[in-house]
Amino acid sequence: MTRRVLLFISVLSLGSVHGQVSYSIPEEMPKGSLVGNIVQDLGLDVKRLKSGNARVYTGDSAEYIELNKDRGVLLIKDRIDREALCGKTSPCALHFQIILENPMEFYQITVEITDINDNPPTFKKSELRFEISESALTGAKFMLERAMDPDVGVNGLQSYSLKPTDNFHLKLYNQPDGGKNVEMVLQKPLDREKQEELSLLLTAIDGGDPQMSGTVRILITVLDANDNAPVFKQEVYKASVTENAPKGTVLTTVSASDADQGSNGKVIYSISNTLDDMVEQFEIDQDTGVLKLIGDLDYEKASQYQINIQARDHGGLSDSCKVIVDVIDTNDNKPTINIMSKSKTISENSNPGTVIAILKIQDPDSDNNGKVKCVTNENIPITITSTSNNFFSLVTDSVLDRETDSEFNISVTCSDEGVPSLSNSVTLSVQISDVNDNAPVFERRSYEAHVKENNSPGLSIFSVKARDADWNQNARVSYILEDGIVNGVSVSSYVSVNSDSGVIHAVRSFDYEQIKDFRFRVKAQDGGSPPLSSNVTVKIFIQDQNDNAPQILYPVQTGVSQVAEMVPRSADVGYLVTKVVAVDVDSGQNAWLSYKLLKATDRALFEVGLQNGEIRTIRQVTDKDAVKQRLTVVVEDNGQPSRSATVNVNVAVADSFPEVLSEFSDFAPDKDYNDNLTFYLVLALAVVSFLFILSIIAIVSVKCYRWRRDRLFYKSSANLPVIPYYPPLYADSTGTGTLQHVYNYEVCRTTDSRKSDMKYIRPCSQSVISLDASGTQTLPHVQEKGTNEDSDDQVSFAH
Numbered sequence: 001m002t003r004r005v006l007l008f009i010s011v012l013s014l015g016s017v018h019g020q021v022s023y024s025i026p027e028e029m030p031k032g033s034l035v036g037n038i039v040q041d042l043g044l045d046v047k048r049l050k051s052g053n054a055r056v057y058t059g060d061s062a063e064y065i066e067l068n069k070d071r072g073v074l075l076i077k078d079r080i081d082r083e084a085l086c087g088k089t090s091p092c093a094l095h096f097q098i099i100l101e102n103p104m105e106f107y108q109i110t111v112e113i114t115d116i117n118d119n120p121p122t123f124k125k126s127e128l129r130f131e132i133s134e135s136a137l138t139g140a141k142f143m144l145e146r147a148m149d150p151d152v153g154v155n156g157l158q159s160y161s162l163k164p165t166d167n168f169h170l171k172l173y174n175q176p177d178g179g180k181n182v183e184m185v186l187q188k189p190l191d192r193e194k195q196e197e198l199s200l201l202l203t204a205i206d207g208g209d210p211q212m213s214g215t216v217r218i219l220i221t222v223l224d225a226n227d228n229a230p231v232f233k234q235e236v237y238k239a240s241v242t243e244n245a246p247k248g249t250v251l252t253t254v255s256a257s258d259a260d261q262g263s264n265g266k267v268i269y270s271i272s273n274t275l276d277d278m279v280e281q282f283e284i285d286q287d288t289g290v291l292k293l294i295g296d297l298d299y300e301k302a303s304q305y306q307i308n309i310q311a312r313d314h315g316g317l318s319d320s321c322k323v324i325v326d327v328i329d330t331n332d333n334k335p336t337i338n339i340m341s342k343s344k345t346i347s348e349n350s351n352p353g354t355v356i357a358i359l360k361i362q363d364p365d366s367d368n369n370g371k372v373k374c375v376t377n378e379n380i381p382i383t384i385t386s387t388s389n390n391f392f393s394l395v396t397d398s399v400l401d402r403e404t405d406s407e408f409n410i411s412v413t414c415s416d417e418g419v420p421s422l423s424n425s426v427t428l429s430v431q432i433s434d435v436n437d438n439a440p441v442f443e444r445r446s447y448e449a450h451v452k453e454n455n456s457p458g459l460s461i462f463s464v465k466a467r468d469a470d471w472n473q474n475a476r477v478s479y480i481l482e483d484g485i486v487n488g489v490s491v492s493s494y495v496s497v498n499s500d501s502g503v504i505h506a507v508r509s510f511d512y513e514q515i516k517d518f519r520f521r522v523k524a525q526d527g528g529s530p531p532l533s534s535n536v537t538v539k540i541f542i543q544d545q546n547d548n549a550p551q552i553l554y555p556v557q558t559g560v561s562q563v564a565e566m567v568p569r570s571a572d573v574g575y576l577v578t579k580v581v582a583v584d585v586d587s588g589q590n591a592w593l594s595y596k597l598l599k600a601t602d603r604a605l606f607e608v609g610l611q612n613g614e615i616r617t618i619r620q621v622t623d624k625d626a627v628k629q630r631l632t633v634v635v636e637d638n639g640q641p642s643r644s645a646t647v648n649v650n651v652a653v654a655d656s657f658p659e660v661l662s663e664f665s666d667f668a669p670d671k672d673y674n675d676n677l678t679f680y681l682v683l684a685l686a687v688v689s690f691l692f693i694l695s696i697i698a699i700v701s702v703k704c705y706r707w708r709r710d711r712l713f714y715k716s717s718a719n720l721p722v723i724p725y726y727p728p729l730y731a732d733s734t735g736t737g738t739l740q741h742v743y744n745y746e747v748c749r750t751t752d753s754r755k756s757d758m759k760y761i762r763p764c765s766q767s768v769i770s771l772d773a774s775g776t777q778t779l780p781h782v783q784e785k786g787t788n789e790d791s792d793d794q795v796s797f798a799h
Contacts, residue, residue, distance in 0.1 A: 019043070020108040023074070026116050027082040032075055035065055035111060038098065039072030042107055046072045052100030056109075064094060065111060074109070082113045083150040090115075090152045117155035117208025121147040123216040128202075130218065132190060133315065135225040140186040141171075147204030147214055154207035161203045162218075168200065184218070192222040226315020228259040230267045237309075239291070240326040243299040251282070254289040256311035256319055263314040272310040272320065282307055282325075291323060299329040300364040331369040331418025336362050337426045340391075345431040348402040356382060356394040356430055361414050369418035377411040382430075384412060394428070402432040403469035436474040436528025440466035442536040449504070452543045453512040461495070463503040464536060466524035476527035477502075482535060484520050491520040495540070504538065512544040513585050546590040546639025552647045554581040564650035567629075569621045577606065577651055580613035582635040584643075592638035598646060599632035606651070608633055615649060627654045 023036045039046060048054075049069040056067045066077035086092035094111040123145055130142055149157040160182045162170045167188045173181040182202075190198075198220040205213045232254065239251040258265040269289045271278055281295035282305070291307070305325040312318040342357040363370040374384050374392055381398040394410060408430045415423035442464060449462040468475040479502040484491040496505045502522070518540055525533035555578065565578040584591040595613040600606055605625060607618045615631065629651035636644040 020110075022110040022112065024112040024114060025076075025080075026114045027080050028116060028118060029076050029080065031078065035074035035076060037073050038067065038107075038109075042098075044072070046070065048100065052102055052105065054098055054100050056096055057099050058096040063096075065096060065109075067098065074111075080113055082115050083119065085113065087150070088152060115152050115155050117151055117206065117210070117212060119150045119155075120212035121149040121157045121204035121206055121214040123147050123202075123204070123214055125216060127217040127219055129221070131221045131223050131314075132186070133223040133225055134190045134192040136186055136190060138186055138189060142168075142184040142186075144170075144182045144184050144202060144218070145216065146181060147216075149204070149206050149214075151206060151208065156206055157204055158207040159205050161205065163201050163203075167198065170202075190220075190222045192224055196222050198222070223314065224260065224262050224264045226260055226264040226313055226317055228264065228313075229317035230256040230258040230311040230313055230319045232256045232309075232311060232319050232321040235321055237321060237323040238326070239323060240328055241293060241297065242328045242330050243297040244330045244332060245293055245297065247294055247296075249293040251291045251293060251325055252323060254284070254291065254309050254311075254321060254323065256289070256321075258313050258317075260313065260315075265313065267311045267313055270310050270312065272308045278305065278307055281305065284309060297327050299327045299366070300333065303327050303329070329366045329369055331365055331416060331420070331422055333363060333365050333369075334422045334424040335372045335414040335416055337412065337414055337424055338362075339426070339428070342428060343430065345433045346396070346400070347433045347435060348400040349435045349437070350396060350400060352381075352396050352398055354396045356396065356410075357428055358387075359384075359392045359394070359412065359426075360390055361392055362390055363416050365416065365418060369416055371417045372414050373417070374412055374414040376413075377409075380405075380408050380410065382408060382410055400432055402434045402471065403438060405432065406471070407431050434471040434474050436470055436526060436530070436532060438469040438474075438526075439532035439534045440468045440477045440524035440526050441534060442466045442524060444536070446536060447538045448541065449538065450541045450543050451506060451510060453510050453545050454547055455506050455509055457506060457508055459506045461504045461506055461540065463501060464497070464522050464524075464538065465502055466534065466536075468524075468526045470526065470528065474526055474528040477524050478527070480523045480525060482521040482523050486518040486520070487515060491518070494518065495520065497522055510542045512542045512587065513548070515542060517541045544587045544590055546586055546637060546641070546643055548585045548590075549643035550582045550584045550593055550635040550637055550645045552580070552582050552635065552645055554579070555647060555649060557647060564652045565615075566652045566654065567617065567621060568655050569623060569625070569653060570655070571617055571621050573617060573619055575617040575621075577615040577617065578649060580608070580615065580633050580635065580647055580649070582613065582645065582647075584637045586637065586639065590637055590639035594636050594638070596634050596636065597631065598634040599630075601626060601629045601631070605629070606631055615651075621653055625653050627652060629653055 019042045021036070021038070021041045025033075025035055038044070039049065046069065049067075049072055054067060054069055056063065056065060062078070064076070064078050064080050065074050067073075068075055080094075082092050085094075092113045092115075094113065096109050096111075098107040098109060099105070100107075125145060128145060132140075132142070144160075147157055147160070149155075157180065160170055160172065160180075162168060162184065167186065167190060168184045169187050171183045171185050173183070175181060184200075198218075200218040200220065201215055202218055203213050203215045205211060233256070234254075237252050237254055241249060241251055254269065256267050256269070258267050267289075268286045269284050270286060271282065271284055273279065277295075281293070281297070282291060283294045284291045289309075289311075291309070304327065307323040307325065308320055309323055310318050310320045338360040340358045340360050343355075346354060346356060359374075361372050361374060363372050374386075376382055376384050376394070381396055381400060382394055383397045384392050384394050387393050394412070410428045410430060411425055412428070413423055413425040415421045443466070447462070447464055451459070451461050464479065466477050466479070468477055478499045479497045480499065481492060481495070481497045486494055492507070494507055494510075496507055497503070498505070502524075504522075519537055520540075521535045521537055523533050523535040525531050567575065567577055580595055582593055582595075584593055593613075594610050595608045596610070597603070597606065597608045602625065605617060605619060605621070606615055606629070608615055608631075613633070613635070615633070631649040631651060632646055633649060634644050634646045636642050
């Protein structure tokens with residue numbers, strides 16, 4: 001279609017209109033009817049139509065006309081209805097073009113469509129009804145419906161006629177659009193008593209040939225003259241209804257009477273309120289006067305309605321009354337809770353009665369339905385009180401404790417006193433801010449820890465832990481080692497405590513043999529202001545380690561003289577030769593000693609008691625046994641790993657001392673050794689005396705210096721700031737290992753060494769031989785029944 005329009009524009013611009021012809025035809029011509037001879041009228045021939053591919057161009061409009069190129073004539077292609085094509089427009093014409101090509105030529109064709117009387121006048125309704133009072137005055141006009149005729153000109157509507165014309169006649173009015181309005185005018189008064197109904201026929205006539213017409217029947221009902229108005233029985237009616245009443249509830253019934261008969265006595269009821277929403281809330285039955293509820297009532301919006309009711313008869317006479325409807329409140333509104341002010345946090349040391357929040361509570365209902373009571377959830381130290389009308393306060397009613405409850409979720413529930421009661425609730429959160437009201441508490445009432453001796457300085461022994469129920473800085477715990485004395489020195493030289501973690505560190509290496517346990521106190525202090533603290537006692541037990549080898553007390557290993565135990569050849573089995581005495585300064589199983597025979601000249605002759613160290617014969621001594629017997633005994637403790645010591649025991653198997661001396665002559669010590677030993681002893685005594693005097697002088701000097709310093713510090717202490725003491729985390733010590741000890745032993749002997757559990761500094765055997773380098777020999781006097789058990793039996797032999 002777009003291409004056709006552009007082509008047409010191109011033709012207009014490039015070509016020229018070679019001819020123009022007009023035709024006039026009536027509407028409703030059958031298909032194929034001749035419109036005109038285009039060849040003759042335009043001066044063309046049929047060959048030119050064919051060679052120029054002649055065609056009809058109508059644009060966007062429908063093609064009612066077609067071109068017959070064989071005959072060169074225009075024919076009716078489709079039925080033409082002038083009324084559908086042009087309506088009331090006159091004249092009505094079709095405009096189209098004939099286009100030829102090679103060369104291009106353009107011809108304008110106009111076909112006028114003339115009207116024929118093919119439509120009669122028509123009315124929309126088949127009948128018209130009027131109700132006219134018999135009291136209507138002469139000259140009263142009644143507008144009648146116009147007839148419609150789509151034809152134009154003389155074929156259109158021309159006139160009206162009314163039959164019969166006894167009481168009415170017609171009057172026509174010409175309109176600017178060419179139409180005619182028709183009125184029915186009362187020319188003779190009506191009499192209902194003679195004729196209650198009239199039937200008239202209105203005819204509309206056009207001017208066509210043949211003439212066409214249309215009719216409508218007019219039915220007139222003569223009404224009785226209305227000379228009495230309706231009258232209500234009451235001027236004011238009253239009704240009440242609950243606001244939740246369902247739609248359709250009957251409120252009341254109004255009644256009015258009319259003295260007229262028939263329609264004049266029939267009353268129609270209506271609501272005359274037009275400026276408000278009464279008609280949306282209420283309706284009245286126009287016949288019975290029953291007033292009903294058709295909308296939703298809300299007492300909070302309107303508690304009373306005044307409805308104006310009108311009673312009207314068919315003649316237009318009326319009367320009015322008023323209906324007052326009282327709305328009864330129902331409990332249909334929950335209390336509304338508005339938070340006017342609220343504290344997010346409150347200190348735990350706040351006094352009872354502290355206000356947390358202020359609430360405004362409202363209930364739009366009336367009477368008990370609008371009375372509100374509010375409560376809070378149980379088990380919280382917060383209650384709600386009424387300060388004034390509709391205002392409530394949340395206040396504390398007891399002492400707060402943040403450590404028990406750090407936050408409160410306060411649920412406020414407000415209920416009215418309606419039946420059933422309606423309620424509403426709101427939840428508020430209040431944080432309890434902390435104050436430093438709790439001292440740190442240790443997890444234990446006291447602590448005990450064990451550490452093995454010979455530990456490395458700085459070793460972490462264990463840790464103390466204290467918790468503070470407060471929060472944040474008030475709960476930050478620092479650990480402080482309280483000053484104390486252990487074995488005459490400050491406890492800080494033994495241990496230190498980490499102020500943050502509470503870890504106890506060893507400052508020095510411990511020696512079980514020097515100190516077995518000690519105790520001290522640790523203070524836990526929080527970071528509050530002022531700070532709170534608590535302390536705990538810590539006891540450290542030093543655990544023994546097997547760091548000391550057994551010490552042989554007897555026989556004494558010395559180079560001064562060689563001692564030999566004498567066993568007569570007549571000794572029986574089990575004869576007690578001697579007893580090896582040893583001690584171990586360790587404790588526990590580390591000090592449990594066992595004795596074993598490591599080497600012996602004759603293993604078949606002697607044995608050593610595993611637990612007591614007694615050396616006994618295990619067989620009968622014979623003459624073949626050598627006089628000189630040498631035994632090596634090893635003493636082991638029960639530690640892990642075990643430590644040991646060895647001792648050599650010389651035993652002489654002989655019945656006479658010359659025999660013994662001849663065998664042990666190679667053990668005699670040199671005389672020069674004794675002289676040298678004496679010199680060294682004198683020198684050592686002199687050095688020790690000098691060091692002792694020097695120490696006494698140093699101690700006295702230090703005491704004097706400290707006394708003078710304390711006097712100066714006391715005088716100036718008022719001007720010195722107080723500096724808190726915090727112990728170091730740990731201290732280093734260079735001393736490790738086992739410390740030297742001095743032990744004292746009591747030595748006694750018994751007559752029967754087999755039953756003795758004592759330790760000996762010197763054996764109580766029956767015979768002891770001492771080989772003296774001086775060359776003198778003395779025979780021992782053995783008294784088996786001696787009374788002095790504390791005497792030492794020892795004889796020297798002279799060479």
